Amino acid sequence: MQIEVNHLVKEYKRKKDPGSVGKALASMFHPQYDVFRAVDDINFQIRKGEAVGYVGPNGSGKSTTIKMLSGVLTPTAGKVLVNGLEPSKNRMKVNKHVGVVFGNRSVLWWDVPVIESYRVLQQLYEIPENRFRQNLEEFTELMEMEELLGTPERQLSLGQKMKCNIAAAFLHDPEIVYLDEPTIGLDSESKYKIRKFIRRMNEERKTTFIVTSHDFQDIESLCRRIILINHGKLVVDDKIENVRKNFDRRKQVRLELENNPWNQKTVFEIPGVEILHSQESELVLEFDSEENDSIRIINLIAEKTRILDVSINGQDIESIIRDIVKQDNRK
Template structure:
């Protein structure tokens, strides 16, 4: 039995259509015109206990709306959400006991008080047994390096310190499911790494289900096993991260330092992305050619001094998908779903 089950989920907002000018303003007051906007359009997925899922998409793709429906903060227009056997928007308090959530910059820590006070409140709210609380606190303090922060007032912490405390607060009551909405926004590399490692460690040890939405794809690359890709309210990919990369990222990007360019360089089976005085950036697929063949070709036009290659990363692939290069993504997904 899946811990999260989402079926035919739809969320439509009514927005008041604003008209220009003073007359428009009064018209709106008397008889507002509504426009419908579908933020989430027939979304289906199910998530098993202990999965690390990256829920990704552009701004406005419907990620946060989905998360809000999963937590019970929003009522779906149609469709079903079942989390841990409960319909969240009907039994919100019941559902809240099983979940933890980080929403970007909003905090559950009390601004004027030492961090530990907020932790104590969480302990009492969730009725965490004393020994459990101590054990978790000790462990989190080690993993997230909180030792010196606990007695400090929240307002005196830096963004990174605050987020480390926030993450610890979210996991303190051993939630079954954790929703992380942009947990690493605005943080430096070290803090990001610490948080990612923490999420992975806790997931391994406690089988916590984690749903992560982020714009930093390094987070996904590092933490998640599965990705759900959302575009304009619809899922366009749902499956293993590795498979996603294998399917859409079967190409390599090579940067070459060259000199004595004789002619306009024309290559078969490879695409030139960038070219200036002595630098050349190309993209090719392993299916079609090899690096040796390409170097052969290039050396007809110039001397190669150095070469640097990198595999396609999630970020490159997603950029292409957003740009509409892989128009077949949607269709592929539809067929794979049918297969299941």
């Protein structure tokens, strides 16, 4: 296994909310701490060449996990092994084979041309000149960023900056790359190019990826496997197609009808079938596929009017995940 995470825990000490001004003054001198468990006994393993989406609501512990994987933070308990080594104890050695991109942080210097920052990385990672050039050429072509290399970072747009940071993370031919919110706040054109680039690195170089993102288009277009965490605990670890199969219960039927007997109505005859939308010729129903089936619904409609067209859709992965989190929060 390239990456092994065993019973991983991270606790942060947080100053207690003093509750009143008087107590706040007192707490300046004797602050009281709470222990907050941001990552709570997580286990997973990742093989070389996998692309894993690490998802979960805000504050669920994704970035904290990535920081432990890259050795920035030391685990409170449990263990991370990357190529058999603990990143927090062998940071330089491990990170020789690892690239990291944090969506809200840049590795480039603010006021020197991007290429100068790349040269510093080249020295740091001891990248041979021909390898450096080959990579730079390939990356700039793939992400269409030739003209950015001579520009200082401060003159780049958010999307351009991210492209430059992503290229920076790949210059030393890493085996593993962690991407923490790589497309946050970006325009769709930049997102598209970045996804294309990452897919290419995964397919051609077999680079292993762990990607956290709010944008499920990132996850769907890049990852085959998903790890969902909630309140620091692992909830689902499976192939995306299995998550879809096992949890996609809510279905929508969209019908075009010659005339719609439910026009403007809000209640459908079969219990559990909701009318989402109903106009003269269009009817949209939603139901739980474990409680009802579409054939029965369509038969009932066909008895009353002529059906001109019908389509049935499942949930997208984002709303499936949202439902799983809701269910987990009720536990």
